[in-house]
Amino acid sequence: MGWLGDNGMLFGLAVLDGLSYASAVFMVAVGLNLVFGVMRVLNVAHGSLYAIGGYAAASLSLFLGARGMPAWLSLPLLLLSSAIVGAILGPPIERLLRSMLGQEEVLQLLVTFALFMILEDLQKLVWGVQPVVSDAPVKVLGTVDVPFGSDVIPFTAYQLYLLPGVALVTLAGLAWFLRRTLAGRMIVAVTVDREAARAMGINAAKVMLLTFTAGAALAALGGALASPTTSLVPGIGASTIVLSFAVVATAGLGQIEGAALTALMIGLGRSLAVYFAPEFEVVVPYIIMVSVLLVRPQGLFAVPETRRI
Amino acid sequence: MNRNADLALALLAAALILGLSWAVPWLRFVMTVALAKGLAVLGILLLLRAGQVSFGHALYLALAAYVVAFAATRVPEVLVLLPLAALSAAAIGLVVGLFVSRYRAIFFGMLNLALSMVFYSILDKFYEVTRGGDGVRVATTKFAGASLSPEQQSWALLCLALVLAITFGAFVRRYLSSPLGSALSALKTREARLEFMGVPARRVLLSAYVISAFMAGCGGVLIALSTRHVTPALAYWTASGELVFIAVLGGAGSVFGPFLGALAYELTRTYAAALVADAWQMILGAVLLIVILFAPGGLWGVGRALVLRGRQT
Numbered sequence A: 001m002g003w004l005g006d007n008g009m010l011f012g013l014a015v016l017d018g019l020s021y022a023s024a025v026f027m028v029a030v031g032l033n034l035v036f037g038v039m040r041v042l043n044v045a046h047g048s049l050y051a052i053g054g055y056a057a058a059s060l061s062l063f064l065g066a067r068g069m070p071a072w073l074s075l076p077l078l079l080l081s082s083a084i085v086g087a088i089l090g091p092p093i094e095r096l097l098r099s100m101l102g103q104e105e106v107l108q109l110l111v112t113f114a115l116f117m118i119l120e121d122l123q124k125l126v127w128g129v130q131p132v133v134s135d136a137p138v139k140v141l142g143t144v145d146v147p148f149g150s151d152v153i154p155f156t157a158y159q160l161y162l163l164p165g166v167a168l169v170t171l172a173g174l175a176w177f178l179r180r181t182l183a184g185r186m187i188v189a190v191t192v193d194r195e196a197a198r199a200m201g202i203n204a205a206k207v208m209l210l211t212f213t214a215g216a217a218l219a220a221l222g223g224a225l226a227s228p229t230t231s232l233v234p235g236i237g238a239s240t241i242v243l244s245f246a247v248v249a250t251a252g253l254g255q256i257e258g259a260a261l262t263a264l265m266i267g268l269g270r271s272l273a274v275y276f277a278p279e280f281e282v283v284v285p286y287i288i289m290v291s292v293l294l295v296r297p298q299g300l301f302a303v304p305e306t307r308r309i
Numbered sequence B: 001m002n003r004n005a006d007l008a009l010a011l012l013a014a015a016l017i018l019g020l021s022w023a024v025p026w027l028r029f030v031m032t033v034a035l036a037k038g039l040a041v042l043g044i045l046l047l048l049r050a051g052q053v054s055f056g057h058a059l060y061l062a063l064a065a066y067v068v069a070f071a072a073t074r075v076p077e078v079l080v081l082l083p084l085a086a087l088s089a090a091a092i093g094l095v096v097g098l099f100v101s102r103y104r105a106i107f108f109g110m111l112n113l114a115l116s117m118v119f120y121s122i123l124d125k126f127y128e129v130t131r132g133g134d135g136v137r138v139a140t141t142k143f144a145g146a147s148l149s150p151e152q153q154s155w156a157l158l159c160l161a162l163v164l165a166i167t168f169g170a171f172v173r174r175y176l177s178s179p180l181g182s183a184l185s186a187l188k189t190r191e192a193r194l195e196f197m198g199v200p201a202r203r204v205l206l207s208a209y210v211i212s213a214f215m216a217g218c219g220g221v222l223i224a225l226s227t228r229h230v231t232p233a234l235a236y237w238t239a240s241g242e243l244v245f246i247a248v249l250g251g252a253g254s255v256f257g258p259f260l261g262a263l264a265y266e267l268t269r270t271y272a273a274a275l276v277a278d279a280w281q282m283i284l285g286a287v288l289l290i291v292i293l294f295a296p297g298g299l300w301g302v303g304r305a306l307v308l309r310g311r312q313t
Helices: A002-039 A047-068 A072-101 A103-125 A136-141 A157-180 A182-192 A194-199 A203-231 A236-251 A255-276 A284-295 B003-023 B027-049 B058-071 B076-100 B105-125 B152-179 B179-189 B192-195 B202-225 B239-250 B256-274 B280-294 B298-312
Strands: A143-148 A151-156
Touching: A002 A047, A002 A072, A002 A143, A002 A151, A002 A157, A002 A182, A002 A203, A002 A255, A002 B003, A047 A072, A047 A103, A047 A136, A047 A203, A047 A236, A072 A103, A072 A136, A072 A203, A103 A236, A103 B152, A103 B239, A103 B280, A136 A157, A136 A194, A136 A203, A143 A157, A151 A157, A157 A182, A157 A255, A182 A203, A182 A284, A194 A203, A194 B256, A203 A236, A236 A284, A236 B105, A236 B239, A255 A284, A255 B280, A284 B105, A284 B280, B003 B027, B003 B152, B003 B256, B027 B058, B027 B152, B027 B179, B027 B202, B027 B256, B058 B076, B058 B105, B058 B202, B076 B105, B076 B152, B076 B202, B105 B239, B152 B179, B152 B202, B152 B256, B179 B192, B179 B202, B192 B202, B239 B256, B239 B298, B256 B280, B256 B298
Parallel strands: none
Antiparallel strands: A143 A151
8 A cells, every 4th residue: 555655565464464363352252251241250261261272173173184184174173173162161160150159259250260270281281382283274275365555465365254254253143143032132131130030030040051151162263263373382371361351341341242343453453563563562452451441431332330329 | 366366376477487497498488489479469458358359460569579670780788679669569559540449340350450461561572671581680689788698688588578477467457457448348348338428439449559569569579589580470460360369268358368378379389380390270270269169268267267166165
């Protein structure tokens, strides 16, 4: 683009990178948001689910490669591995959190922190501390030349179409599910008022189990989708969770479309920083969050609550 | 428990710590670090009374540690560095506190976390100034003008840590039983009622916040002086989580809790890390889960219950 001079190409790359990054962040943040809605606890272990989802997908696709199976299979495997992670880890964690429901918020939060510590080491024991790389899903789809003004940017089709595509489908699917189906509306009812929902005959325990498992699978899917684009190292869970906290707090708790927009904002902000001011890479999401909360203390899209007396 | 009993217990504990450190020399370092963290956790305890969890108090600990690391080359005097660094932490705590005291619950926790992560990345990314992830070595310091041998230095630090722990322990005990302390608990139960009584809730929280930043700063000074090397990892959000962990592990019901928790935490960590290098976090996580599920009063609560039962029979 002419008006950006020599930086045009870099700017284009940053935007494309930001889009694909925001897609993965959205998947994690929306899961966190759903879980917070029904259980009222910010799940710190959510980041570990992201990491484990990534590792599981990478292992499966490496296993597949070693067996000489066709590489396109690695794409559905991303979905499969995250469903497995969600189904195995979701219900037991949910059971534990549900047993804590009446307790103090601090204790509930700390239970998830304890789980985070346990899962972090479990992940190190299973996958070791060496970086794990598996880019089969990216290679299958090849690259696309994206015209950007007078320049042409070669970019992987995986990051250009698949990641944002999955995120959009998730967004639309969730919006439809929560507003149009009975199960979805039950989730919304429990989110708004657990006691009233129970009084109406909704099985809150079942709703929590369903939501938590779905949220865990979404986190794992976020990790699985991001895994081919980076190398997996210990600590990605810890850095992902704080980022999705930032997204959820900026958007306001319980907002799905809001989380998507905020993920986009933070994703773009961060990748622009990566290209133009690398020192600020980690800081940008928090600067966005702090400046939003200064103006709107409940988050960008939250509906203000009445004050209890 | 009454004041004299608490004081006696504190002195007894101090004597025990000194005795153990004398018998097992490597424990001296563990004890100093544990007391330093206990000081920071004492601040967390104040905020917990108000029902607020800060997932970012490592910011103040790391800030004071870095102040020591940078200032030690120019002023190599512990008795100057300690107030200097702790007051810097309190000053930043005041600025940050003016902002975060407007928020409650999750937002309070997350904003603290965000700000500490901002500080972390400043330490990590601005290599020219902060030496990035390599960290900064702390120059040798003097104690009240006297140059000490490493051995003497470690004893001096342990004693300093004990004095600070007892002083602040007594202070927090007094604070919590004062009207200001009661206002903190009221903030947790129902803030609006506190406001109706004409007590400015924000200022109550802010005062506790600044004090907690100051105590975390004192802890940071001790950690910088005893480890002699500071890294950005001190400010990472997991370090803040660790402080909240210790608060619950020790028990939030008494000023002894934080120090008991910190000692148990550091000892478990030292032993677990030596036995199973890759799984110490897992062991600590499991301990935390067990404490929360079966002993919500923390180690202090368990100990107290045992003593009380012993008295009844």
